[in-house]
Amino acid sequence: DTGVSQDPRHKITKRGQNVTFRCDPISEHNRLYWYRQTLGQGPEFLTYFQNEAQLEKSRLLSDRFSAERPKGSFSTLEIQRTEQGDSAMYLCASSFAGDEQFFGPGTRLTVL
Amino acid sequence: KQEVTQIPAALSVPEGENLVLNCSFTDSAIYNLQWFRQDPGKGLTSLLLIQSSQREQTSGRLNASLDKSSGRSTLYIAASQPGDSATYLCAVRDGNFNKFYFGSGTKLNVKP
Numbered sequence: 001d002t003g004v005s006q007d008p009r010h011k012i013t014k015r016g017q018n019v020t021f022r023c024d025p026i027s028e029h030n031r032l033y034w035y036r037q038t039l040g041q042g043p044e045f046l047t048y049f050q051n052e053a054q055l056e057k058s059r060l061l062s063d064r065f066s067a068e069r070p071k072g073s074f075s076t077l078e079i080q081r082t083e084q085g086d087s088a089m090y091l092c093a094s095s096f097a098g099d100e101q102f103f104g105p106g107t108r109l110t111v112l
Numbered sequence: 113k114q115e116v117t118q119i120p121a122a123l124s125v126p127e128g129e130n131l132v133l134n135c136s137f138t139d140s141a142i143y144n145l146q147w148f149r150q151d152p153g154k155g156l157t158s159l160l161l162i163q164s165s166q167r168e169q170t171s172g173r174l175n176a177s178l179d180k181s182s183g184r185s186t187l188y189i190a191a192s193q194p195g196d197s198a199t200y201l202c203a204v205r206d207g208n209f210n211k212f213y214f215g216s217g218t219k220l221n222v223k224p
Contacts, residue, residue, distance in 0.1 A: 004155075040164070042116070042201050042214030043156070056210055091155060101146060101203075101212065103156040 004104035006092050012110045013082055020078045021107045025094030032075050033101065034067055035091040036060065043091055049075060082111045114139045116204055118215035124191070125192055126223050133218045135202035139178050143205040147176050147187050151197040152192040156201065160187070164207070190223045 005024045013019050015031050026030045043076055046065070047057045051072035058061035061067075064082075069075040089108050095103040115138040125131055135145070144163045150157040158168045160176040162185070168177040175188040197215060199217040206213065 006155075031210075035214075040192065042216050045211050045213070048210055050210075058211075067160070081203065093156075099157055100161040101160060103148070104189070105155040 004092055004094050004102055005105040006090075006107050009105060010108050010110075012112065013112075014112050015082060015084060017108065018078065018080045019082060019083055020076055021077050021109075022074060023092030023094075023104060024074045025092070026102060029094035029096050029102075030072070030086055031095045031097070032069055033093040033095075034077050035093065036074070037089040037091055037106070046077075064105055079109075082109075084111050085112045113190075114142075114204060114206055114211075114213040116202065116213050116215040118200075118202060118218050120218060121216065121222075122219040124223065126196060127192060129192050129222075130190050131192055131220075133163040133189070133200050133220070135187070135215055137183045137185075137204045137213070139206075140183050141207040141209045142180060145178055145185050145205070146203050146212075147174075147178075147185075148201045148203065150201060151198050159194040159200075189220075194222050194224050196220060197222050218222070 007022045020085045031049040034046040037043040049069040067077045089106045091106045093103045095101045117136045146161045147159040150156050162169050162178045175222040178185045199219045201213045202215045205213045
């Protein structure tokens with residue numbers, strides 16, 4: 001296993017468009033996390049899954065954001081009607097039973 | 113809500129120097145604390161994980177300590193090298209909820 005992967009690595013979109021990001025965790029990890037990071041700041045927690053169940057959502061996750069993890073494997077994060085304030089690095093991490101987190105390379109979103 | 117602070121925000125040292133990075137948190141009811149490094153535009157690389165019952169962890173030239181009662185952790189880097197230049201982030205896992213809170217990081221520059 002090569003670690004956590006994310007796709008795409010970069011996404012440029014126009015305001016108002018929908019975007020979807022994918023995260024593939026380390027195969028034996030049952031927990032998957034999504035974070036958002038803006039320049040000069042640490043990652044901010046968005047949501048996390050244990051297997052296929054979404055157990056926690058941050059207030060940062062507005063109604064325009066939705067995340068899924070069908071069958072407890074890969075996860076997708078969708079942002080509808082993107083705004084310029086959504087421009088950030090979106091990071092995915094996975095862990096086994098909430099211990100050491102391993103991060104993917106991130107998806108950098110630019111909303112024009 | 114848990115607040116995580118990292119001081120200093122930036123640090124520049126000559127190669128070979130030993131250095132200490134600081135992380136403080138406001139709520140001592142943590143499950144664990146994890147140190148990461150982040151290179152520009154990249155994801156996070158896990159360095160050390162300390163469980164709440166542990167006092168320190170070591171990996172190579174890195175040593176992390178945890179004083180849960182005072183809400184502090186330190187990352188000690190021995191014999192610093194230019195390749196250590198990166199942003200170092202600490203994250204605490206909330207003891208009651210499965211959320212991780214990050215500091216804003218310390219940007220380290222090791223000069224040859």
